[in-house]
Amino acid sequence: MYEVIRRDEIVPNIHLMVIKAPGVADKAKPGQFVIIMPDETGERVPFTISDWDREKGTISIFFLEVGISTAKMARIQSGGKLYSVAGPLGIPTSIDKLGTVILGGGCYGIGAIFPIARAMKEAGNRVISIIEARSAYLLYMEDSLKEFSDRLIVSTFDGSKGMKGSVQKVLTKLIDAGEKIDQSYFIGCTFMMMKCSNVTRSHKIKTLVALNPIMVDGTGMCGCCRVTVKGNTKFACVDGPEFDGHEVDWQELFARKSLYLKEEAMAYQTYR
Amino acid sequence: MKNEDKKSSRQHMPEQLPELRVRNFEEVPYGYSPEAAVKEAKRCLNCKKPGCMSGCPVQVNIPKFLSLIAKGDFAAAARTVKEKNALPAVTGRVCPQEIQCESGCILGKKGDPVAIGNLERFCADYERDNNLIELPEKASSTGKRVAVVGSGPSGLTVAGDLVRLGHDVVIFEALHKPGGVLFYGIPEFRLPKSIVEAEIDFLFRMGVEIELDSVIGNIRTVNELLTRDGFDAVFIGVGAGLPAFISVPGMNLSGIYSANEYLTRANLMKAYMFPEYDTPIVRGKNVAVFGAGNVAMDSARTAMRLGADRVRIVYRRSRDEMPARFAETHHAEEEGVEFFLLTAPTRFLGDEKARLTGIECLRMKLGEPDESGRRRPLPVEGSEFKMECDLAIIAVGAGANPLLPGSTEDLKTNKWGYIVADLQTGKTTKRGVWAGGDIVTGQATVILAMGAGRKASDSIHHYLTWGW
Numbered sequence: 001m002y003e004v005i006r007r008d009e010i011v012p013n014i015h016l017m018v019i020k021a022p023g024v025a026d027k028a029k030p031g032q033f034v035i036i037m038p039d040e041t042g043e044r045v046p047f048t049i050s051d052w053d054r055e056k057g058t059i060s061i062f063f064l065e066v067g068i069s070t071a072k073m074a075r076i077q078s079g080g081k082l083y084s085v086a087g088p089l090g091i092p093t094s095i096d097k098l099g100t101v102i103l104g105g106g107c108y109g110i111g112a113i114f115p116i117a118r119a120m121k122e123a124g125n126r127v128i129s130i131i132e133a134r135s136a137y138l139l140y141m142e143d144s145l146k147e148f149s150d151r152l153i154v155s156t157f158d159g160s161k162g163m164k165g166s167v168q169k170v171l172t173k174l175i176d177a178g179e180k181i182d183q184s185y186f187i188g189c190t191f192m193m194m195k196c197s198n199v200t201r202s203h204k205i206k207t208l209v210a211l212n213p214i215m216v217d218g219t220g221m222c223g224c225c226r227v228t229v230k231g232n233t234k235f236a237c238v239d240g241p242e243f244d245g246h247e248v249d250w251q252e253l254f255a256r257k258s259l260y261l262k263e264e265a266m267a268y269q270t271y272r
Numbered sequence: 273m274k275n276e277d278k279k280s281s282r283q284h285m286p287e288q289l290p291e292l293r294v295r296n297f298e299e300v301p302y303g304y305s306p307e308a309a310v311k312e313a314k315r316c317l318n319c320k321k322p323g324c325m326s327g328c329p330v331q332v333n334i335p336k337f338l339s340l341i342a343k344g345d346f347a348a349a350a351r352t353v354k355e356k357n358a359l360p361a362v363t364g365r366v367c368p369q370e371i372q373c374e375s376g377c378i379l380g381k382k383g384d385p386v387a388i389g390n391l392e393r394f395c396a397d398y399e400r401d402n403n404l405i406e407l408p409e410k411a412s413s414t415g416k417r418v419a420v421v422g423s424g425p426s427g428l429t430v431a432g433d434l435v436r437l438g439h440d441v442v443i444f445e446a447l448h449k450p451g452g453v454l455f456y457g458i459p460e461f462r463l464p465k466s467i468v469e470a471e472i473d474f475l476f477r478m479g480v481e482i483e484l485d486s487v488i489g490n491i492r493t494v495n496e497l498l499t500r501d502g503f504d505a506v507f508i509g510v511g512a513g514l515p516a517f518i519s520v521p522g523m524n525l526s527g528i529y530s531a532n533e534y535l536t537r538a539n540l541m542k543a544y545m546f547p548e549y550d551t552p553i554v555r556g557k558n559v560a561v562f563g564a565g566n567v568a569m570d571s572a573r574t575a576m577r578l579g580a581d582r583v584r585i586v587y588r589r590s591r592d593e594m595p596a597r598f599a600e601t602h603h604a605e606e607e608g609v610e611f612f613l614l615t616a617p618t619r620f621l622g623d624e625k626a627r628l629t630g631i632e633c634l635r636m637k638l639g640e641p642d643e644s645g646r647r648r649p650l651p652v653e654g655s656e657f658k659m660e661c662d663l664a665i666i667a668v669g670a671g672a673n674p675l676l677p678g679s680t681e682d683l684k685t686n687k688w689g690y691i692v693a694d695l696q697t698g699k700t701t702k703r704g705v706w707a708g709g710d711i712v713t714g715q716a717t718v719i720l721a722m723g724a725g726r727k728a729s730d731s732i733h734h735y736l737t738w739g740w
Contacts, residue, residue, distance in 0.1 A: 084484070263546065267552070
């Protein structure tokens with residue numbers, strides 16, 4: 001059992017969870033994830049590690065309540081317990097001095113790009129962070145990201161804050177304005193990652209995305225999370241989760257992610 | 273009277289009827305009654321040179337435990353088995369006795385060998401069900417610490433052996449439940465999880481510690497276990513752990529599982545109890561299982577129990593080459609699993625949502641023997657046909673998972689990625705590190721992994737006492 005030090009709904013439906021997991025905190029690196037089971041009857045679900053405190057032995061994750069697992073997690077109060085937390089899993093982001101680096105985040109990805117922004121900044125890069133939300137009241141982490149970004153560009157779909165639009169639109173504008181980008185990195189829903197990859201592809205900007213297929217063990221044992229990248233089958237849990245966004249077979253990823261929609265809806269409804 | 277017992281034929285193990293069990297997850301064989309067990313044990317001739325023992329990878333004193341059952345002292349029989357085998361209720365169920373202990377039984381020359389496996393299961397079940405489990409004596413503490421990576425059959429054997437010899441043992445398990453393949457792989461109807469838990473609990477009561485959710489290679493490395501964490505020796509028994517797929521188009525359509533995934537969902541995550549448990553599983557109506565080993569049979573029988581109309585084993589060779597135990601194939605057939613032999617897939621077909629809808633197959637014929645000694649399957653030209661299928665399970669074996677070897681310096685692996693270890697001692701190329709089971713040999717059986725664990729624990733004990 002793992003103690004939940006803190007669980008806050010920081011904006012409607014998005015939660016920050018700080019978990020006591022000293023072994024994971026000790027080794028966590030940007031781009032890695034944990035697999036969490038909220039309780040003994042729960043599923044094993046991957047979550048990107050957004051931050052860690054090695055001294056306190058804690059890690060932080062952000063999650064959106066979308067199904068039964070996240071609904072269970074959203075109901076755990078500070079001081080409560082998680083049944084299982086395994087990690088850090090996946091290959092960490094490679095952090096190098098590249099020049100100008102774009103980090104685009106939406107949804108839980110706003111939190112997920114944070115450790116990469118910090119590491120990229122510390123490695124001497126010029127960091128431009130772009131975040132998106134439907135509306136201003138759904139934005140979070142702006143201050144933390146600002147601290148490690150040379151530029152933070154906020155966008156909202158309804159235009160209630162920052163630029164009206166999405167990461168993809170901001171990105172297009174930046175490129176059109178002549179911004180020279182050495183590498184881009186996107187984390188968020190699959191659709192957003194695909195759209196942004198399509199933008200950078202035509203400009204030949206190296207693009208990494210953190211894929212989020214369904215997983216079970218997270219150690220390469222089951223092959224549930226297989227994705228096709230450049231025509232080859234890869235396991236997102238051990239070969240990723242980071243892949244070249246220009247080479248990912250997005251349609252296959254969408255299809256594989258939607259395999260259990262019916263069951264997921266049923267489990268969630270029953271639970272609620 | 274005594275002579276009559278000797279001549280009596282092998283006691284039949286009663287089973288759930290196929291038409292009933294095909295839709296439930298309860299164990300198939302019911303086990304022996306005490307009377308049947310005594311009768312069966314009395315069939316043993318107490319040979320001077322017991323051929324049964326030389327067939328046992330962990331050297332259980334078989335004549336001794338059989339004679340104790342014959343005398344009616346079932347708990348003492350169980351303790352005798354446990355001196356050499358920490359998991360008797362498990363091995364009594366899943367060992368291929370017909371090619372091991374029972375193949376050496378002299379009675380088998382003319383008739384049926386003594387049902388050693390059934391009796392091993394009986395005494396272990398009797399001891400547990402009647403709360404007669406006693407902790408054996410432990411040697412006084414040596415102050416030495418051993419890390420065991422993986423809690424499958426080999427790791428549990430090493431842990432059980434070394435804790436008895438007075439060493440401190442900590443097991444590191446990647447998943448949230450201990451047992452490895454015994455928990456995630458072998459289905460409930462063949463090996464009830466409560467039994468696995470009870471046998472592992474025995475090790476905990478002996479003083480073995482466990483850290484769950486600990487993926488070695490990630491949360492810490494083997495080097496760190498030896499240096500930072502102060503372990504004197506490390507045993508690696510992480511299993512093969514990399515599913516093999518088939519290189520044909522459509523392999524990533526939704527509705528195609530590796531056997532590892534299918535069985536892990538069903539067994540470890542208890543998806544057969546969805547929605548009581550949260551993990552879903554595809555409940556196929558037309559199921560195809562590729563491969564013909566024990567894992568394929570487990571997958572096929574699980575699919576039956578999850579409500580399939582048809583389950584087909586699709587295998588590219590013939591019945592003679594099927595690697596599954598006879599008992600498993602027999603159980604599967606009784607339950608209505610069909611066998612499409614000499615058949616290989618050429619393409620998986622899907623709908624617009626990339627959901628599996630069918631498989632295109634090709635008939636095969638057997639040619640000359642290949643490097644495995646089995647006759648090579650060759651395609652019959654123009655024999656393509658399609659079968660309807662909404663769930664496919666790939667059970668064609670496993671490879672070496674590179675996660676742990678790849679994170680450990682100085683640990684030599686062979687060209688397939690398996691860890692190089694001395695087969696007599698389990699010693700790897702890295703000082704203080706042993707390995708055994710499927711990560712050394714490739715996919716094999718529970719008992720062979722336990723045998724490898726035994727050799728490694730002997731060697732580790734020798735090292736901790738006398739040095740490398």
